[in-house]
Amino acid sequence: MSGEESGILLLSLKVAFVGLAASLPPAIAVAFVLARKRFPGKTLFDAFVHLPLVLPPVVVGYALLVFFGTQGPIGGLLEPLGIVFAFRWTGAALAASIMGFPLLVRAIRLAMEAVDPRIEAAARTLGASRTRVFFTVTMPLSVSGIVTGALLSFARSLGEFGATITFVSNIPGETRTLPLAIYTFTQVPGGDAQALRLALFSVALSLAALAFSEWLVRRSSAHASHA
Amino acid sequence: MLEVDVVVPRGGFRLEAAFRSDAPIVALFGRSGSGKTTLVNAIAGIARPERGRIVIGERVLFDSARGIDLAPEKRRVGYVFQDALLFPHLSVRANVAYGESLTPAAERFVDGERVLALLGIRDLLDRNPASLSGGEKQRVAIGRALMASPRILLLDEPLASLDGARKAEILAYIELLRDELRLPMVYVSHALEEVTRLADRVVVIAEGRVIAEGPAAEALSRADMGALTGRFDEGAVIEARVAAHDARFELTTLAFAGGELVVPNVDALPGEPVRVRVRARDVSLALSRPSGITIQNVLEGDVVSIGHEFGAIVDVALRIGHTALSARITRKAASDLALAPGARVFAMVKAVSIDRRSVGFA
Numbered sequence: 001m002s003g004e005e006s007g008i009l010l011l012s013l014k015v016a017f018v019g020l021a022a023s024l025p026p027a028i029a030v031a032f033v034l035a036r037k038r039f040p041g042k043t044l045f046d047a048f049v050h051l052p053l054v055l056p057p058v059v060v061g062y063a064l065l066v067f068f069g070t071q072g073p074i075g076g077l078l079e080p081l082g083i084v085f086a087f088r089w090t091g092a093a094l095a096a097s098i099m100g101f102p103l104l105v106r107a108i109r110l111a112m113e114a115v116d117p118r119i120e121a122a123a124r125t126l127g128a129s130r131t132r133v134f135f136t137v138t139m140p141l142s143v144s145g146i147v148t149g150a151l152l153s154f155a156r157s158l159g160e161f162g163a164t165i166t167f168v169s170n171i172p173g174e175t176r177t178l179p180l181a182i183y184t185f186t187q188v189p190g191g192d193a194q195a196l197r198l199a200l201f202s203v204a205l206s207l208a209a210l211a212f213s214e215w216l217v218r219r220s221s222a223h224a225s226h227a
Numbered sequence: 228m229l230e231v232d233v234v235v236p237r238g239g240f241r242l243e244a245a246f247r248s249d250a251p252i253v254a255l256f257g258r259s260g261s262g263k264t265t266l267v268n269a270i271a272g273i274a275r276p277e278r279g280r281i282v283i284g285e286r287v288l289f290d291s292a293r294g295i296d297l298a299p300e301k302r303r304v305g306y307v308f309q310d311a312l313l314f315p316h317l318s319v320r321a322n323v324a325y326g327e328s329l330t331p332a333a334e335r336f337v338d339g340e341r342v343l344a345l346l347g348i349r350d351l352l353d354r355n356p357a358s359l360s361g362g363e364k365q366r367v368a369i370g371r372a373l374m375a376s377p378r379i380l381l382l383d384e385p386l387a388s389l390d391g392a393r394k395a396e397i398l399a400y401i402e403l404l405r406d407e408l409r410l411p412m413v414y415v416s417h418a419l420e421e422v423t424r425l426a427d428r429v430v431v432i433a434e435g436r437v438i439a440e441g442p443a444a445e446a447l448s449r450a451d452m453g454a455l456t457g458r459f460d461e462g463a464v465i466e467a468r469v470a471a472h473d474a475r476f477e478l479t480t481l482a483f484a485g486g487e488l489v490v491p492n493v494d495a496l497p498g499e500p501v502r503v504r505v506r507a508r509d510v511s512l513a514l515s516r517p518s519g520i521t522i523q524n525v526l527e528g529d530v531v532s533i534g535h536e537f538g539a540i541v542d543v544a545l546r547i548g549h550t551a552l553s554a555r556i557t558r559k560a561a562s563d564l565a566l567a568p569g570a571r572v573f574a575m576v577k578a579v580s581i582d583r584r585s586v587g588f589a
Contacts, residue, residue, distance in 0.1 A: 118312055121273045124299040125306040126326030126375050136325075140316045 001201075009201060012177040015089055016157035019096035020104075020150060027101060027149065031108035032138070036117070052163075053102040061166025064095055068167070091168035092175045096160045100153030107152060111145020112138060143220045151213035155206055178202050229253065229270075229379060229411060233279030233289070237265045241277070242435040248413075251405050254426030254443070255415045262435040263415045267381045270413065271306045272299035283379050303334065305377030305410075309384040311364040313356035319367050320352040326375025337376045337408070345403055346370045362393035366400060373408070380404075383415045394421075401425060423447065423464060423504045424587030442466075443502060443587075461542070462506035463552045469495045478523075478578065485548020489523040490581040502587040507542055509580035510554035513573045514564055523578040528552065530570045533561060545574055 001009075030049060034042070052060050068075040068085045075085060085091035115138055123133045139146075161179040168175040170184060182198045185191035232245035242262040246253070255263045268274035270281055270288070278291040283304075288297050313322050327339060343349045346366045356364060365385055372380060382401070386394045398421065405412065405425075416422050422429060422443070429446035431439035439446045444464040467483035472492065479493040481503060488503065495501060516525060526547045534542035534553075541561050545552045552574055566572070 116312065118308060119314065121271075121299070122306065122308060122312045123314070123325070125271050125273070125302070125304055126371065127300045127303075127329035128325075129298070129300055132329075137314060 005198065005201070007173060008176060008178055008181045008198065009205070011089060011173070012158055012205075015092045015096055015177055016154050018090075019093040019100065019157045020154050022093065023097035023101050023104060023153065024146075024150065027104040027153075028108055028139070028146065031105045031112055031145075032134070034105070035109045035112035049105055050102045052099050057099060057160070057162025058166050060098060061095060061163035064091070064098070064163065064167040068094065085168070087168050087171060087175065089168075089174055092160075092164050092177060095163040095167050096157035097153075099160050099163055100156040103152040103156055104149040107149030108142060108145045111142035111148075114145075115141045144217050147213050147216045147220065151209055154209055158202065158205060158209075178205075228282075228284060229413070230280065230282040231266070231270060233266070233269050233276040233281060235262075235265050235269050235274055235276045235279075237262060237274070237435070240435045242266060242269075244430075244432065244435070244437050245279075246430040246437055246440050248411075248428045248430075250411075250426070250428035251409075252412045252414050252426050253428040253430060254422040255413060255430050255432055256417070256419075256422045256426075256447075257432035258417055261432045263417075263432050264383055265435075266432070267306070267383050267413060267415055270379075271304045271381055272297060272302050273306075286378070300329075303376070303378045305372030305375060305380040307365070307368050307372050307380065307382045307385050309387050311356075311361075311368040313359075313364060313367055313371070315356055317356075318352070319348065319354050319356065319359070322356065322367060323348070323352075323371045323374050326371060330374075330376050335376045337373055339374055341407075342370055342373045345407060346373075346400055360393070361389045362396050365389065365393075365397050369397075369400065369404070373404070373410075377410070380410055380412045381415070382412060384417070385414075386416070386418070386421060398424060419447070419504070420585070423502055423585065447504070461553070461555070462504055462509070463550075465503045465505060465550055465552070467501055467503055469493060469497050469499050469501060471497060483548075483550050485528070485546075485550040486526045487524075488526075488576065488581070489578050490586065491578060493586050503581060504585040504587075505552060505576055505581065506585075507553040507555035509576060510545075510552060511575045512543065512554050512556060512560075512564065512566070513575060514571075516573050517575065520575075521577075522575045524574075524576040526552070526574045526576070528572060528574055530566055530568055530572055532568050533566060545572065547574065 034046060066072055068091070070076065070079050070084065070086050085094050120133050120137055123137045128136065159179055161183065164175065164177065165180060170176050170180045176184065178198060178201065182195050182202070185195035185198065228247065228249045230247045235242040242265045244262065244266050255266060257263050265274050269276050272288065275296070276289060276291065279289065281289040287295050288302050289295060314325065317325070346369060348366050348370050351359065351363055351367060356367070359367065386397055389397060402425065404410065414425055426443050428441065429443045430437055431446055444466045447464040465483050467481040467488065470480040470482040470487060472479050477492045478489050481488045481490060481493070481501060490503065493501060528545045528547035531544040531546050534544060539557050540555060541558050543554045543556060543561065543566060545554060554574060
């Protein structure tokens with residue numbers, strides 16, 4: 001593996017991991033709200049959460065550019081705090097996390113809906129506050145959904161192209177992740193071999209992620225039945 | 228003292244129930260769907276009453292007039308669910324420790340080791356809930372609730388998902404806890420024999436209303452119970468004391484206000500109070516004292532009233548001394564004997580018709 005290749009790989013991993021880490025807490029919160037709460041406008045909220053799944057990625061990237069660009073309403077507020085997304089790897093991570101968010105929420109929500117609310121009620125009668133019940137009962141019992149969602153979202157992030165290139169462009173060493181690099185190599189004469197190598201890396205990475213999550217799910221369910 | 232007076236909205240109807248009890252065990256008795264579970268959920272803080280008041284001892288758990296609504300975790304109410312609902316991701320040890328660790332030291336009065344020993348769950352501590360039998364799960368669930376040092380224990384149909392042998396086992400544990408821990412309990416059930424055996428006070432619930440409330444014998448002997456218990460099991464509950472044992476024939480004589488009853492051996496010491504359920508269909512009547520028959524119990528008494536006649540059958544309410552009894556006979560028999568209120572009769576009860584399930588220890 002050349003230095004350029006490993007740089008691309010590491011950048012992709014960094015973007016995907018940071019994107020996942022940033023989206024996991026809000027995804028768990030949103031999944032819990034959708035699984036357990038009833039409120040007016042829930043259908044609308046649900047649809048909004050799922051938007052990135054159905055919109056063209058370029059549209060999401062454009063929306064990010066409008067809102068999180070240095071001139072945008074949110075980007076403009078964050079810039080004085082030293083938080084910049086536009087044309088940075090952090091922007092790529094933001095795009096990745098937004099694109100993976102619906103997948104993450106869906107998987108966690110399904111798992112949480114499968115948790116018997118009466119088990120949570122039992123925990124409360126034993127003296128646990130809502131928050132404690134969430135962390136000691138609801139979350140541990142949804143762990144397989146969290147792992148599955150994390151994998152789906154991670155894989156989606158590794159493959160993210162449209163939103164990323166629209167929002168943060170294709171800057172070598174900063175925002176040129178695996179798919180962007182593969183695309184770039186296919187655009188230059190004689191880049192085919194490079195593109196193929198990177199494509200193979202991409203396949204290996206995805207398979208590794210899949211195997212890792214299988215192992216995690218198996219370990220957590222084994223833990224649940226033998227603890 | 229437990230005082231409940233609540234209106235709870237519930238799917239199809241509103242539960243409106245009021246009762247009070249200072250008995251060791253009060254039973255909420257009624258058919259499934261009558262609102263019993265909603266009522267205990269309201270006590271536990273899981274279902275929210277529209278209005279009303281729930282007080283345990285000096286502690287107000289809910290009072291809509293004063294705007295009090297304690298969160299479930301602040302109520303110190305132990306709750307044992309029908310299907311145990313153990314935490315599947317935790318070991319038995321972690322399950323029973325869950326509530327205990329959340330109980331402030333000053334509030335802990337239950338001796339954990341003693342509870343584990345009483346319920347026989349010490350050897351189960353390292354197991355995981357999925358590997359337990361139904362009876363073991365229920366024992367662990369009771370232990371888990373007790374370890375949090377509750378002020379009252381709610382048991383919602385704790386035997387419903389168990390088979391016969393496991394039922395008897397858990398019943399015995401509940402009696403043991405009642406005698407050893409002196410913790411008031413609310414026992415929800417639709418099974419007459421469980422209620423007869425355990426409860427000192429009974430609240431009968433039908434369609435979201437309390438239709439009878441009082442000491443077990445009184446509430447359970449009410450004539451309109453047929454709709455709840457099924458016609459087959461209708462009858463009277465008699466408060467009695469063990470008078471003597473007959474070792475040779477393995478019989479026990481029970482004394483009650485008005486007479487004596489001979490039944491197959493009851494496992495209690497002379498002097499101990501017991502409750503006996505005598506089904507109306509097991510009681511037959513004669514106008515003179517019969518002789519030369521196998522029936523062991525012949526009780527002299529008066530006809531109080533002849534019940535509603537329907538089809539071939541009538542129920543005759545009797546008074547044996549100060550104790551109420553009822554007999555289910557054919558309409559023809561009532562007519563042949565010309566039974567009328569005030570008539571002197573002899574009620575006959577076969578000793579073998581009173582089985583172990585019909586006798587409860589008060």
